Amino acid sequence: MAYRATRRTETRKAEIRARILRQARQLIIETGFRGLTIAAVAARSEIATGTVYRYFSNKADLCVAVFELATEHEIDAVVLASQQGDSTLEQLTGSLTTFARRALRNPTLAYALIAEPVGPELEETRLRYRSLWADTFATLLEKGKDQRIFYSQPTYLSAAALVGAMAETIVISSTQQINRNHPNSNHANSQRKLSQTELCNHIVNFCLRAVVKTEVLI
Amino acid sequence: MAYRATRRTETRKAEIRARILRQARQLIIETGFRGLTIAAVAARSEIATGTVYRYFSNKADLCVAVFELATEHEIDAVVLASQQGDSTLEQLTGSLTTFARRALRNPTLAYALIAEPVGPELEETRLRYRSLWADTFATLLEKGKDQRIFYSQPTYLSAAALVGAMAETIVISSTQQINRNHPNSNHANSQRKLSQTELCNHIVNFCLRAVVKTEVLI
Amino acid sequence: MAYRATRRTETRKAEIRARILRQARQLIIETGFRGLTIAAVAARSEIATGTVYRYFSNKADLCVAVFELATEHEIDAVVLASQQGDSTLEQLTGSLTTFARRALRNPTLAYALIAEPVGPELEETRLRYRSLWADTFATLLEKGKDQRIFYSQPTYLSAAALVGAMAETIVISSTQQINRNHPNSNHANSQRKLSQTELCNHIVNFCLRAVVKTEVLI
Amino acid sequence: MAYRATRRTETRKAEIRARILRQARQLIIETGFRGLTIAAVAARSEIATGTVYRYFSNKADLCVAVFELATEHEIDAVVLASQQGDSTLEQLTGSLTTFARRALRNPTLAYALIAEPVGPELEETRLRYRSLWADTFATLLEKGKDQRIFYSQPTYLSAAALVGAMAETIVISSTQQINRNHPNSNHANSQRKLSQTELCNHIVNFCLRAVVKTEVLI
DNA sequence: AATGAATGAGCATTCATTCAT
DNA sequence: TATGAATGAATGCTCATTCAT
Known part of the structure; x- marks a missing residue:
């Protein structure tokens, strides 16, 4: 009882x-x-x-938990995508696309998780989860490297670079209206606005070129 | 008087x-x-x-000034590097290397400028400076695209991706001790610590592969 | 639980x-x-x-509440007076008298409500309450106008004028000691001090003359 | 020298x-x-x-001086008007009209002088000048009373009432847009917007009725 | 265990006034 | 005598945290 x-x-x-x-x-x-x-x-x-x-017990504690919740959610989706697809290339493409697509669909959360100001007490957590993200891609990179279809590279570093490249592009894209009005961002102005799909494709292509051997990508 | x-x-x-x-x-x-x-x-x-x-006149104003103070040096150095070197490829390599090397030398500040939490009123400034950085690379990307030695790509997006890739890698590297203790970051553990030069080379190579045609890189 | x-x-x-x-x-x-x-x-x-x-929720909010607290009592009393009495003339006389008598009894507060400096964020409130007061009289004026016993006049304007006339007189009266010492206010000096009742009567008479047809006032 | x-x-x-x-x-x-x-x-x-x-020596000192300057300016104009015109009635009408017209033409100043919030240290000055204004009209009222064309009344009181009536009306009129949107000011809504001339006429008529015998006004 | 009222340190910002030059 | 940089008290407001009920 x-x-x-x-x-x-x-x-x-x-x-x-x-x-x-x-x-x-x-x-x-x-x-x-x-x-x-x-x-x-x-x-x-x-x-x-x-x-x-x-x-x-703390606001910081709560924040950390939210962070974990939100990040794990995203990471799970990416991990799932990395398990679908027959070839490693397909798997990488799938997970990158998932990451980008989800982030683009909900830029506020993506932005908050990646770049938004939070108390310094959260930074450790943020960094830990950045690493978690990197890990997600690192596993695939390692596999591809072993199969000789990806370049030889320190996979953990490359994985981090992939995350950074995607995150930055998304942040920049989500706030393009600000930049467009800024005199220095003339390059942004010289380009028409891309659709989300195009955006996503470009980001993913950038990432693939960086890690996958050219002949494999055709 | x-x-x-x-x-x-x-x-x-x-x-x-x-x-x-x-x-x-x-x-x-x-x-x-x-x-x-x-x-x-x-x-x-x-x-x-x-x-x-x-x-x-404002706290934001002060922050912007601090931002400028800290960033201008860096951007100037990168711009200078982008003007040296005979070919566009050399110029890009030079500026990427400069960016990475300098950031690695003073990771605390780099971290604060790129990733540390700031008040939301500063976000615009941060984004502006992100854009400034992106611009620095975008100019070179545009040139390389015209010369058909870089892939056809939305240069501004790629430039942002370059900045993100480098910044993330540096942040991750500068805080590796945290990650090493974390159970999930086994990949980080499986690799010996890289020297700063190696680190820098790898980052730059990652970036170059992403934007420069393979045959040009040899 | x-x-x-x-x-x-x-x-x-x-x-x-x-x-x-x-x-x-x-x-x-x-x-x-x-x-x-x-x-x-x-x-x-x-x-x-x-x-x-x-x-x-605000300082302004608090001020408004104080305003209301202080004013509502007064307005209620005036409205009540305007509902007693058989004829419209009696009703107007009653409410004017009530207004004047009460204000004279507590000139400090009356002064604060009507004339004392307040932050600009409160001006709207003050004006609203001025309007509320005016409304109180405007209703009666409208009635009297319909009955052809008051002059044809823009009632809202006249109502405001009534409030102003009474308020000013009261403020001036409550601070007469200042004026008496002032060299220019010789006219004030030339008159003996009026009793509150006399004061009140004069004010009300002034107001009545301004709006009620002479033949009705006899 | x-x-x-x-x-x-x-x-x-x-x-x-x-x-x-x-x-x-x-x-x-x-x-x-x-x-x-x-x-x-x-x-x-x-x-x-x-x-x-x-x-x-003080901000208050400066304020007082500004007050004096601004008020004297206005009072001079009214006094001047009170000296033109053949009959006392004409003189009163003239000075009232001058007061109203000037205040309506420059409502900001009028508003500031009569009703705008100022530091409490200025209130004495404000009250003194209110008296000065009253004096201006009191002289005329006295004259008209002696000539038996104005009602018998405590002239100083009536003079204050005139100032109050006019000031209030002008303040209310200058801020009518605020009141119009307010649910309680239904009386204001029921009337079309008056021209400045009409407004002025109504105010002056109100004042004249309050002090001048009906038969004199015809 | 849950509540939510109370706390009060902390923050950005303003501005009358002073005083060394 | 004029200057204007420097002062710092004062203000409205927020919000994480505590604790009596």
């Missing part, structure tokens, strides 16, 4: 914890990290502010 | 402005952008808070 | 809100609107500054 | 003082009392901020 109650309580606790995280994630998507206040999260989760502290 | 802005006064003004900027920069390095409060800057510069506003 | 807003809590909330308003009102009376700072209100209400913001 | 120099200096001092006052007045017209900062006045007067303190 007592055991049961405990189990039920634990389930409930987990549910609330999940709800808080979900709402926090949503809040970031809607308002950026700046809008992520304990009060707002509590209100959206329909609990009291104090209650949030039952589940997360 | 009417008061004239003397040499002495002008010098003093410039000195104080420089002092503020220096202290702000130092503050960023020590505490991150988060620690950059007007009060702290004023205290460290040994002036009153109000005085800061004689030199910078 | 889930926390429910108890009667006790609600009462307490209302009490604190009332306390803030009371102290704010007192502060205005003692130091004018200029002395109405959040810090001062909080200190006098023996709460933290932040707490004030739980009850009023 | 020494005497001459002093004279010239004094003239110069007076000129600068006048310039400061003029610019301050203009500043009020353009930006309201809130925009009246020492720095702004100094800049517009093309002198240093510190220099302002050579001519006015």
Whole structure:
């Protein structure tokens, strides 16, 4: 009986914890990290502010958890994509495309996760997850290297470079209106606006050229 | 007699402005952008808070100036490198190498400028400077594209990707001790530590492969 | 168990809100609107500054509430008076008298509400309340105009004029000691001090003459 | 020689003082009392901020002087009007019209002088000048009372009432757009917008009815 | 366990006033 | 005498965190 109650309580606790995280994630998507206040999260989760502290001892703690949740979500999708497709090339193409497509579809979250200002206490987490992302691609790069279809390269470094290249391109693209108005960004002005598909293709092609041997890409 | 802005006064003004900027920069390095409060800057510069506003009309203004101070040097160096060398390929290689080498030499600042959290009011500035950097490379990419030695590609996008690829790699490399301790980053562990030169070469090669036609790279 | 807003809590909330308003009102009376700072209100209400913001989202909001608190009583009294009396003339006389009598009884507050400097963000509110007052009289004026016992006149304008005439007279009267000492105000000096009743009568008569046809006034 | 120099200096001092006052007045017209900062006045007067303190020991001092300047200007115009015209009625009509017309033509200044928020340290001055205005009309009222063409009334009180009636009407009219949008000001809505001439006529008529015997007004 | 009212340090910004030059 | 740089107290407002109920 007592055991049961405990189990039920634990389930409930987990549910609330999940709800808080979900709402926090949503809040970031809607308002950026700046809008992520304990009060707002509590209100959206329909609990009291104090209650949030039952589940997360800190705001930083909560942030880290949100980060993890959001990132894992994305990483899972990329990992899944990297497991589909017959050849390693197909798998890499698939995972890169997934990464880019998802980020482009929800630029606010992508932006928040990659580039948006967060408290310095989160940086460690951010860096850890950057590495996680890199890992995702590193596995594939390693495979391709072994198969002699990718260039010989320090795969972990290249993987990081892939993540950086994609992230930066997406950030820049999501904020192009700002840049277009800026006198220095004349190169941006000289080009018509690309569709999301084109954008995605270009990014992925850039990445593939960097790691996959030319003859394999045809 | 009417008061004239003397040499002495002008010098003093410039000195104080420089002092503020220096202290702000130092503050960023020590505490991150988060620690950059007007009060702290004023205290460290040994002036009153109000005085800061004689030199910078805004906190954002001050930040922009710090940004500029820190970035201009870097961009100048890269631009200079892009003007040396006989062929476009040499020029691109030179500027990429310069970017990477300098960033690797002072990773803390590089990190702050590229990836550290800043107030949202600064994001525009950050993006502007990202664009400035991208522009630096975009010019070269355009030239190489015209000469048919670089792949046909939206140069501005590729330029952004180059910046992202390099920045990410450097950030990851500068914080490798964190990753090494992390269970998931097994790939990082499987590789011996690269020398800065090797690191730099690999990054540059990655970038070149992504934009320069294989036959040109030999 | 889930926390429910108890009667006790609600009462307490209302009490604190009332306390803030009371102290704010007192502060205005003692130091004018200029002395109405959040810090001062909080200190006098023996709460933290932040707490004030739980009850009023803005300083302006607080001011508006103080305004309302102070004004509503007055307006209610005037409206009530305008509903008593058989004829429209009696009703107008009654409400004008009520307005004047009450204002004369508490000139400090009347002064603050009508003439004291407030922050520009409050001007709208002040004007709104001026309008509210004007409205009170405008309704009666309209009625009298329809009955052909008041002059044909733009009633809203006349109503404003009535409010202005009464307010100014009261302000001047409440501060006569200043004027008496002033060399230029010889006319003030040439008249003996009027009793409050006489004062009130004169003001009301002035107003009536301005709007009510002479033959009706006899 | 020494005497001459002093004279010239004094003239110069007076000129600068006048310039400061003029610019301050203009500043009020353009930006309201809130925009009246020492720095702004100094800049517009093309002198240093510190220099302002050579001519006015306080900001309050300066404000008082501006007030006096601006008010005297207006009062002079009204007094002048009160001296033209053959009959006392004409003179009163003239001065009322002058007051209203000038205030309506430059509502910002009128508004600032009569109703805009200023520091409490200015209130005494404001009240003094209110009295001055009242005096202007009181003289005429006295004359008309003696001639048995105006009602028997405490002239100083009536004079204040005239000023109040006109000021309030003008303030309300100058800010009608605010009130029109407000749900409570339905009376304002029910009336088409009056031309400045009509407005002026109505105000003056209101005032005349309040003080001049009906048979004299015809 | 949950609540949410209360806290108060912290922040950017303004501006009258002073004073060394 | 004029200058204008420097001052720093003051203000409105935010929000992570605590704690009595």
